[in-house]
Amino acid sequence: MSDTVEWTPAGVDRDVPSVARIYDYLLGGSHNFAPDRAMATRLLAVQPNVADIARGNRAFLRRAVQFMAEAGVRQFLDLGSGIPTAGNVHEIAQKIVPGSRVVYVDYEGVAVAHSQLLLAENADATIVQCDVSRPNDVLNAEETRRLIDFSQPVGLLAITIGHYLPPDCDPAGVFARYRDAIAPGSHLALTHLTDDFTSVHGDEIIETMKSTQNHVFPRTREQVLELFGDFELVEPGLVTTSGWRPDHGIAPAVDPERDGLYAGVAVKP
Template sequence: MPDQSDWTPDHIDIELPSAARIYDWLLGGGHNFAVDRAVAKKVLEVQPNGLRIARSNRAFLDRAVRYLVSQGITQFLDLGSGIPTAGNVHEVAQRANPECRVVYVDYDPVAVAHSRLMLGDNDRAAVVDADICEPRKVFRAPETRRLLDLDRPVALLTVAVFHFVADQRRPKEVLAEYVARLPAGRYVALSHLTADQMPTEMSGVVTAMQDSRDPMYFRSYAEILDMFTGLELVPPGLVDAPSWHREVGDDDDQKGIYAGVARKN
């Protein structure tokens, strides 16, 4: 792992927990601080399946990217991409097709710093330092303009990110603005935490995260399905993450996060 000075910007508040770094710890990464690990452990106290939920989400991302490449997609815009750990989008996509281009978007300084370190020698992937709720800034960023040809199909990845966007920030409208700026043949992959099946445990997760930089806002199946308005869900539709294109030998049945991929015709 790089020296901490390489991935810890001088201005970062290491006493304020970050969702990106908490998720990094849950996935077995090493780019997190004691305060992040403390919150992660609180999450696991109230939601013992937290590790499985995180990993089922990561597995969905892997399957979704491979599916999208199989559909001819070679451009990806990954919102709220977090800290790079094993199985990053550019690794999965470029393994399937070396021509794939990936733009990551995050506002966590550690996520951005480490992404830049990791992508320094990859001319087909870059990171944009931006709030995902500012689509204009994302599309105007030099990295986006350099790597993505918006006259060709692009896959928008919104994996485990909109449950960090409060209702007053209009997550459905934000997503719709991104979709409106992308060409025909676009795809959207989305996953979102829910309290539908485990309301008590997931309420505890919300409480554990409330004093972090990134409080959480879980939504119901109907609310998440509504975010796909105007898009055509590909089979099997919006389902529990492990059920989306389940692969042979995969017996994971973990609940707690819905996932789906949709196309705009």
């Protein structure tokens, strides 16, 4: 992205790093500013495999969307969707079933602006600029209602979003509201940062991210399981990203704890 002011969408604070743009940089994207890149460098110093964690997360997202599409899901709600990058949800889903509908949700201006550009010609996918911690705003947004039929199964994606929700916004209650809104047969896929594993330097990541717009809150296995409510986890249950149904012939990471993120998919009974 150009560093000229003209390229900054309204409402974007380019001086304070944002996770949308840090993540974009870690994945090799160009929609980020100098403070985002400096913060990515600080994160790499704290957690040297952070770019691998991001890539493993994207690979899980692709496999989870494929799984849902093959299970008959035709509409997706992607919470905290980020800046478009390789393998966006609508590209994966619409390749498997043309006409699959996707609503992306993010509150960061660069992510929203680039999603709008990418989706301008796609009648079946859109972006809603909203705070995910306000489920009623997301669920009742005009664009959400235009593309999602809540009487039919939904693929709810919460991929690296839960750990940006602070305890005082009641993440378990927020997830429950989304789960309650969707029909039986709906799927929930999520990934969530944990510091259950010694290979994840949770305290240092928390401290470093305090200088950004997005503080992080790693959670334990029990706390992450709670986000699925009474949805039934499909095999292999809650694992880390590389261990969730790895592609044929591709072995999970040698040390799955280094994935840093719990990952799972569950179905609404």
